[in-house]
Amino acid sequence: MKLPILLILLIILCHPGHAQTTLQGHVKDGANEEALIGALVSTGADTSVTNMDGNFQLPVAAFPITLQVSYLGYQTLTIQVKEAKEITLALEPSSLTLNDVIVTSGSFSRKTLNTPASIQSINREMLIRDDPFSVANALNRTPGVFMHVGTLTTNRITIRGIGSRSLYGTNKIKAYYEDIPLTDGSGNSSIEDLDQEMISRIEITKGPNSSAYGAGLGGAIRLLAPTPPAQETSAKSSLTMGSFDTRRWVLQGSHHDNKTTVSAVYSDLHRQGYRENSEYNRQQAGVTFKYQLTPQSYIAALGIFTRLKAFIPSSINEDDFKNNPEKAAFTWKQARGFEAYDKTLFGLTYYHGFNQDWSLKSTVFLKNRDAYEPRPFNILDENTFTMGTRNTLAKRWGNIRFFTGIELFFDEYKWKTFENNYDDNSNGSVKGNLLSSNLENRSYFNAFAEAAATLVPNLNVTLGLNLNFTHYTLADQFNESANNISGDYAFDPVVSPKLGLTYATGAHHTLFANLSHGFSPPSLEETLYPDGQINPDILPESGWNYELGIRGTQPRFTYDITTYYMQIKNLLVAQRISDDAYVGVNAGLNNHFGVDILSNYYLPLSDRYTLNAFTSVAYMNYHFDEFVNDGNDYSGNQLTGVPQWIINPGVELLSDLGFYGNLSAQLVGEIPVNDENSLYAERYFILRAKAGFRHVVGPLELDINLGANNLTDTNYAAMLLINATGFGGSQPRYYYPGNPRNYFGGVSLKYSFR
Template identity: 45%
Template sequence: MKNTYFIVVLLFSFYNYAQIDSIPLEEVIINDISIPQPQKYAAEAVAIISAEEISRGNALELSPILNRVPGVFMQSGTLNTNRITIRGIGARNLFGTASIRAYYGDIPLTDGNGESTIEDLELGSLSRIEIHKGPSSSSYGVGLGGAILLQPEYTPISNAGGSLSSTFGSYGFQRILAKASIGKEKSNFNVLYSNNHSNGYRDNNEYDRNTITLTSDFDLGEKNSFSILGSYIALKAGIPSSLSSDDFNETPRQAAFTWGRAQSFEDVDYGILGLTWKYNSDQKASLITSVFSSFKNNYEPRPFNILEEKSNSFGIRSRILGKHTLAKKELNWTLGGELFVDEYNGKTFDNLYEDFAPGTGSVSGDLLSNLDEQRYYYNFFTEANYNFTKKLRLNLGIHLNQTSFEIKDQFFSDSEDNSGSFDFNLILSPKLGINYELNHNFILFGNIAHGFSTPTTSETLLPDGVFNPDIKPEIGWNYEIGTRYQLINNKLFGSISLYTLRVRDLLVSRRTIEDNFFAINAGKTIHNGIEAEINYSIITSTSYQLNSYINTSIYQYTFDEFVDLDNDFSGNDLTGVPSDVINLGVDLIAEKGVYGNINFQTVGKIPANDANAVFSDSYTLLHGKIGFKNNIGDHFSYNLYIGANNILDTRYTAQLQINARGFGGNAPRYFYPGLPFNIYGGININYRL
């Protein structure tokens, strides 16, 4: 209640000051794959992470970047074990990121299962990250938590050159990045290669990733343009898994016993390719069509079996953008659709590692299962922004989705065929948003929006592999109000949002035997929260900028109704979400000379199980980086830097395995230990023609 009072007082203070000073808000354009518009006119909470902010750390770890954004929280047990949540949505997903829509340019990163793997992409290939919080956009599809839009970097006109970066750090961290680009009047080309390696803090924790990314634009005349976006990733990483409380406190560097004994790992080859054609018929209408494809092969030995999976996807996304006048007022609209087909084969084999001497690792045995799956969906969407008055803007949208699964069992266990198909009902998701410009400094916004998240294929299966005909998508309604402000000669700016998101048909993962899960719809949740962001420019000159910031996320997420078997968890805190997150920081920015940043973060305690009987401890982290930039002649420049993470050497839980259970007399393994104090340093050399 005290925190709420503080925010309300702050809100009215800014309003009173805004009556005195009148400076227009900065024109930052968002929604590039929907209806492009200035950020200040958005009817929902939107966060922008620039390329400069991405490079504040070691440019490998995504979690420190996302965790500075109010409302967003990324848990990262290892570089290849992550979970991203937005406003608590996705926190109950056991492995990976779900219920959040992700795009790389116009290419969906969210697969037919509704899961998104964002952290494997090369951060150095991005020009920015745009985050839409809550189910507030009709144009992005399945994603109750919101959407994360990764914008690839293209080469500007008359810009050509290359760069080479090398970084080394604690626990065998090595990062090599090479980039070459050329930009002409009617075409550009950009190619990037990177290798990221770490020996890991824990046993069985080595990580190695190679990435090649290319982007290109072609101007085909007055009305047509064409772009190419592609990326290939080769990743191999060990899996140390989670630890019990005693092991976490006493021997955090060890791997979980069975996972270490089996020398578990994942070996992934992943590629995406997208082609986009833009046609501008006139100043009032344009057509944008993208065709995309991807493949993913994964070999993953685990103690309980060995997983071998292959997937190929194909899709097309097309939309019309229009700009017209209605009743002498400007109307911007889009109408489009997206079709996605994902073909998947998953096999499991018996893991015979226990039959061999320690140190042998995993050994493949008999085939246990062989399933072919086809997962597909189509989306139709329309959205419009209407300038009702000079100050009042309305946003209306409707989204229609149909999702289906088909499974063919290629291996009949006990003569039982688990083949089948499942079609979810058509889901219609409307939204209504408003944006009111109180004055040149103070903008109010609000929205009411419907969203949903479909179950993954594994969640539609019962323990015997048969489809569960009663499984349903999670459905939610979001109600939000907020403000954006920019004051004191543009030096003070930020935003405040208050929201409540109410979710029904909550998917609950129930564990049968070790690492075997199935899902049921077992509850409702209420997500109430406050997000506040304050940025202040202390010094602004032609040579230097000294900026400070503070942002906070205050969460009150609870189970409204949740009965699982004989357990009533109604009223408990939502599992896997911290009570609050606060960030404080300072950035010294310079074109040449010394630059640096420091970030202090506090994270509240997190419930580890639905009964709220186990929590991770609250913790504080301090990260910092300092560097020096300069030119060498007319064509070369260099950037020397050194940084440190977890400067206070805090022992903390980097990720939770929620609702873990102990088997064979062993304690439950809830905790992934975070990295202790670690440092890195490197050099970047740039050449420009």
């Protein structure tokens, strides 16, 4: 009898040890891959806290289990785990407490709360508050940022007034998709043709605070690629329809396991348009891929192909703006002017962590844009090919972090112009004789270094340095030697230092200050004299930025208040000498003083419903200090193209029952449209709303939504062509009318295979 009893006792004693398993995993930020230190991982019975590497261990008695992962500033993740294997869990930011979200400011990833610069994050929740056709409304809710929207392809982004003198696009602001520059060698950036499904987050650094992203006067906009939910394979399809015969169809597939992450998106967007000659068609396909080679290394690749054709209504004069805003400019309608291009972007990245202290990240990229644009005054045929690399090295010694790297790329830009022989009977543009043929080569080199350290408890310092060298060459392949405009231009290397300080006044409140230098190089076109010869004396815009701010998080309340002053010298001014010709001159000194305020307050109404109120306020007092141009003295006048204030209030309802909705507004002050300040675009108020229902049944997720833009049906200028000139006695065409009241509705269906 004794032997069976002993066996039974041994089995009872040993069973728990054999049945219990240890589950291991890693918790990270879903977009920038940073480890989340101190995240809570719970099975209900047991809880673990992630360590300095974002890793955790949990005892598990039996599978499957339900894990709940939470971290301040991020959405709580609930996931079922079916077997004992090491897992990677990615969290997405919450729009309720953005100061606790990790962002990449300059060279280091850290919480917004601890960042010595003006940086704001737009997460996925904030992007989908609006219609899916553009990111403009989300950008405009960021204080200090103003995106003018003439059409879906004619846009201009300004940050703290920088870029306001660009005529038709975004200039003097660096833009990146992951680590690939979307800015070309002439400083022009384009983000408006990226579909919302290709973006998981937008990080905006305001002012020349980012050594690692070029030290541009305006700052940098970084778009992060989508990351599928952890431990999921899914397929999704969505259709959105709206006013002006708008249709957007998206097909998406994704997979995310411990080693492989893949996301593929195809989108097709068509809009007939509110205005004449404004039809828009865009097809886009994008793939992102990442494979974890070892726990310390990975390779990643991305590719995006865009095919676009968008007709151009152009700007109109004041009479038409007030009485017939749906009209296109007469000559653009008669020529049926449009922009069409095929654009390809490809990048390959390798990352390796040598140990806990060293890491290397290297990216190579290729870009190509093949474009054709019939305009009333000529037809432009252009091709841009870009190749480049970005390499960074990071090192940590205790509480000291060091980061250095280089960014290098080359543009080959070929462009030709032809006569446009359209007439009343041609029904559009007709290609004629060759007028010009040119080849530009543009090289851009950027080297940067940054170090951060804790000097005393609660006080951190960041030092940064940026070195830039830009060079242009122009080969005239059309004119004879007497009229040939070939030449080259290179300005002296520009060194831009920065100093940033943060002081934690408590666990959730931080004071920050920074001093930084920035610059904006002229484009090759801005270096030309009126006769086409290169002006070797043109200088880049440059200036010093002084910033002081406070940000923090109280229970249910988040705030960020920053005041800044920037003085810009060698202001670049584009002087129009004909329909298609501008020359650049250094004409003055600018003073930019402003205050940015961002706040968020949420109130739990019940166990199921939360009310979230958000507001951004920008006060922008920008004036010409010394500005004499073409014999006219504009000193003391308000900077052209920028309002003195913008307010964006809003409220949203969130529910775990699936219901959601928001109401948001935009108030914009009057805007000077010429340097004389003799004419202002009127202030305006517009209102937007969106509501929907999201429901999950097993592996299926259904989302239905309805929304409206410009509920007030305001006639407003969504974009301005500053300092426009009328030719042949015609009125200047300053205005791009905004869309009147319009509606949209969408439905999406997602199926999760596991």
